[in-house]
Amino acid sequence: MNIPFLDLKQINAPYEQRFKKRFEDFLGSGTYILGEAVSDFETAFARYCGTDFCVGTGNGFDALRLIFEAYKVKGKLASGDGVLLAANSYIATVLAVIQAGLKPVFVEAETQFFNIDLDKIGEPDTSVKALVVTHLYGQLGPIEALSAYAKKQQLLLIEDASQAHGAVVNGKRAGSFGDAAAFSFYPTKNLGALGDAGAVTTSDERLAKTIQSLRNYGRKDAQHYTSLGFNSRLDPLQACFLNEKLNDLDAQNNRRRQIASRYLKEIQNPEIRLPFFDFSSGHVFYVFVVLVNNRPHFLAYLNQNGIGSAIHYEVPPYKQEALKSFNHLSFPVTEAIAKSCVSIPLNPALTEAEVNRVITVLNAYHA
Numbered sequence: 123m124n125i126p127f128l129d130l131k132q133i134n135a136p137y138e139q140r141f142k143k144r145f146e147d148f149l150g151s152g153t154y155i156l157g158e159a160v161s162d163f164e165t166a167f168a169r170y171c172g173t174d175f176c177v178g179t180g181n182g183f184d185a186l187r188l189i190f191e192a193y194k195v196k197g198k199l200a201s202g203d204g205v206l207l208a209a210n211s212y213i214a215t216v217l218a219v220i221q222a223g224l225k226p227v228f229v230e231a232e233t234q235f236f237n238i239d240l241d242k243i244g245e246p247d248t249s250v251k252a253l254v255v256t257h258l259y260g261q262l263g264p265i266e267a268l269s270a271y272a273k274k275q276q277l278l279l280i281e282d283a284s285q286a287h288g289a290v291v292n293g294k295r296a297g298s299f300g301d302a303a304a305f306s307f308y309p310t311k312n313l314g315a316l317g318d319a320g321a322v323t324t325s326d327e328r329l330a331k332t333i334q335s336l337r338n339y340g341r342k343d344a345q346h347y348t349s350l351g352f353n354s355r356l357d358p359l360q361a362c363f364l365n366e367k368l369n370d371l372d373a374q375n376n377r378r379r380q381i382a383s384r385y386l387k388e389i390q391n392p393e394i395r396l397p398f399f400d401f402s403s404g405h406v407f408y409v410f411v412v413l414v415n416n417r418p419h420f421l422a423y424l425n426q427n428g429i430g431s432a433i434h435y436e437v438p439p440y441k442q443e444a445l446k447s448f449n450h451l452s453f454p455v456t457e458a459i460a461k462s463c464v465s466i467p468l469n470p471a472l473t474e475a476e477v478n479r480v481i482t483v484l485n486a487y488h489a
């Protein structure tokens with residue numbers, strides 16, 4: 123039995139007929155930029171997340187970037203301001219900060235949720251104006267504590283919710299905790315398009331309007347432009363697919379949680395450290411990450427047994443060649459995670475037999 127880490131064709135196969143119908147309607151609409159498909163999705167996704175507004179963008183990276191640019195237009199951020207973010211976040215989070223002319227201030231990860239360790243922030247210097255929280259792997263984790271911290275320090279709170287569509291804590295969904303949140307609908311994500319797509323959610327009407335303008339060249343109306351904008355509009359064809367898939371997101375997240383619960387109960391191997399999970403929490407398991415000591419050996423074992431895997435992520439952003447001026451930094455917890463993490467298959471297309479097989483193979487592993 124071969125179990126791929128993630129087979130996107132399999133994930134989208136159940137939608138084939140519905141996607142074809144949506145495409146036919148789209149073709150017949152004659153509107154191929156923005157339009158009703160985009161605004162329908164924006165309305166539905168804002169309602170889903172529990173925010174007043176959603177603005178569709180070209181991808182998740184642009185969603186983050188446009189949030190920063192909009193705050194610059196509004197005078198709430200200025201070039202050179204510091205932005206706190208997890209040292210172990212995905213590179214996109216860091217690049218969006220840098221390319222918006224802001225300064226990333228990396229914070230060490232904690233060992234439970236692998237999110238920002240509040241005890242390691244210390245007293246941020248006065249240039250720090252915002253905190254970006256990445257809901258890594260699909261878990262909101264310490265969001266309430268981080269949110270309280272941002273409030274106390276009077277920082278803008280921005281969520282990178284690209285791995286946490288539908289995650290809930292105390293009835294509040296990812297995307298509704300921050301002043302603004304960025305989502306990616308990259309095909310592998312819990313809510314995935316068939317190409318690039320992204321969105322910003324917020325309940326700040328002026329921010330939403332600014333981002334609506336910035337994503338469309340800084341346009342005010344057909345002939346007038348009020349800011350130096352970008353071109354990053356949500357593609358209406360992708361919005362059609364997303365409108366279809368949003369209906370199933372909760373069911374798919376429940377299926378992810380079911381599989382995760384089985385892994386957590388049934389994988390019992392002292393060589394494999396399982397992720398922390400509070401069973402009452404709304405973790406949506408974008409990925410299921412285990413920690414092992416000898417990763418190359420473990421990866422070879424999975425491979426021999428036909429089980430796909432991935433690494434999220436092997437090299438922390440501040441150690442990347444592209445970020446040379448940060449390479450001298452050192453965060454031991456982040457680096458320990460980077461060295462030992464392995465993502466095993468977890469997605470709504472897995473059958474019960476495949477889940478059984480993953481459990482059996484992992485339980486039979488010897489380091």
Ligand SMILES: *Cc1c(COP(=O)(O)O)cnc(C)c1O
Nearest residue numbers: 181182183212214284285306308
């Ligand atoms: C996927 C992802 C992004 C970027 O998304 P794109 O749509 O590829 O630009 C940003 N941040 C995180 C945490 C992600 O997982």
